[in-house]
Amino acid sequence: MRRLEGKVAIVTGGALGIGGATARRVAAEGASVLVADVMIDDAEANVGVISDAGGTAAAIQADVADAHESERMIEHAVERWGRLDILVQNAFSPAPDKPSIHGSAVDLSEEGWDWGMGVLAKALFLGAKHAVPHMRATGGGNIINISSVHGLLQSPDSLLYEAGKTAVIGMTRQMACDFGPDGIRVNAICPGLIVTERGASRWEGDPGGPGFFAEQYPLRRTGVPDDIAGAVAFLCSADASFITGHALVVDGGLTIQLQEDVAVRMGRYAREHLDAQLRR
Numbered sequence: 276m277r278r279l280e281g282k283v284a285i286v287t288g289g290a291l292g293i294g295g296a297t298a299r300r301v302a303a304e305g306a307s308v309l310v311a312d313v314m315i316d317d318a319e320a321n322v323g324v325i326s327d328a329g330g331t332a333a334a335i336q337a338d339v340a341d342a343h344e345s346e347r348m349i350e351h352a353v354e355r356w357g358r359l360d361i362l363v364q365n366a367f368s369p370a371p372d373k374p375s376i377h378g379s380a381v382d383l384s385e386e387g388w389d390w391g392m393g394v395l396a397k398a399l400f401l402g403a404k405h406a407v408p409h410m411r412a413t414g415g416g417n418i419i420n421i422s423s424v425h426g427l428l429q430s431p432d433s434l435l436y437e438a439g440k441t442a443v444i445g446m447t448r449q450m451a452c453d454f455g456p457d458g459i460r461v462n463a464i465c466p467g468l469i470v471t472e473r474g475a476s477r478w479e480g481d482p483g484g485p486g487f488f489a490e491q492y493p494l495r496r497t498g499v500p501d502d503i504a505g506a507v508a509f510l511c512s513a514d515a516s517f518i519t520g521h522a523l524v525v526d527g528g529l530t531i532q533l534q535e536d537v538a539v540r541m542g543r544y545a546r547e548h549l550d551a552q553l554r555r
Contacts, residue, residue, distance in 0.1 A: 284361035287311045287366035293466065299328070302331065308330070308333075309332070309351060309355070312337070313336060313366075339398035359410060360417065364398065364418065376390070376391040395440065416460075419461075420450075420462070423466060427524070462521050463522040465525065467529040506525050
């Protein structure tokens with residue numbers, strides 16, 4: 276059943292990873308999808324995959340932290356398909372040419388803070404600012420903001436990322452209150468470790484890597500982009516019509532565990548894995 280038949284969607288960061296899988300899933304559910312990304316070649320390649328599968332999609336290059344480009348992205352979808360029903364705000368891709376986003380409040384640069392918060396928080400404000408009037412015009416819509424388990428739990432030397440992903444949850448709740456009367460539902464998704472195309476390539480030649488991380492999860496596996504895409508499709512469908520302002524945790528059970536139990540299990544796994552390596 277195509278639950279999003281006739282809808283128009285924008286997926287930011289829609290070329291690869293979570294965004295790429297989400298664009299494909301939303302299209303498979305019947306929506307016309309604008310794949311927005313700074314990496315236009317990869318975005319167009321994903322459009323090709325969607326089209327080959329019988330879906331409807333187009334690509335646009337956009338820096339979502341830039342007000343002009345954010346507005347242009349929204350207007351492009353409306354001009355092409357006549358409306359906007361779904362906005363999935365996923366884009367975040369640190370790159371070598373961008374300031375580092377790592378470090379404590381002492382170590383993080385002001386440039387890193389400004390750039391990172393621009394993509395993690397300002398971009399969500401801009402997307403909603405330009406999308407909501409079009410959703411109001413057609414009686415409602417859905418905004419999905421991609422947060423993280425890092426919006427719920429902290430990691431050392433990650434002030435910017437933790438602050439940004441926490442802000443996503445707060446902004447989602449506020450938007451849900453502000454736009455609920457317009458029939459616009461706003462929800463967040465908090466993924467655990469999702470192994471994307473890039474993540475998988477980093478683990479090539481390291482057979483212990485995937486197993487070490489999988490062992491931390493009650494399901495004994497890490498996530499894949501389709502796990503998040505399925506959650507997006509559900510939240511945008513009529514099946515979730517009474518859900519708004521919610522931060523849906525999709526993490527294979529990572530955040531429900533007592534930390535000391537995980538530490539004991541991981542210590543056992545490390546010893547067994549090391550013993551196996553030494554026996555080779």
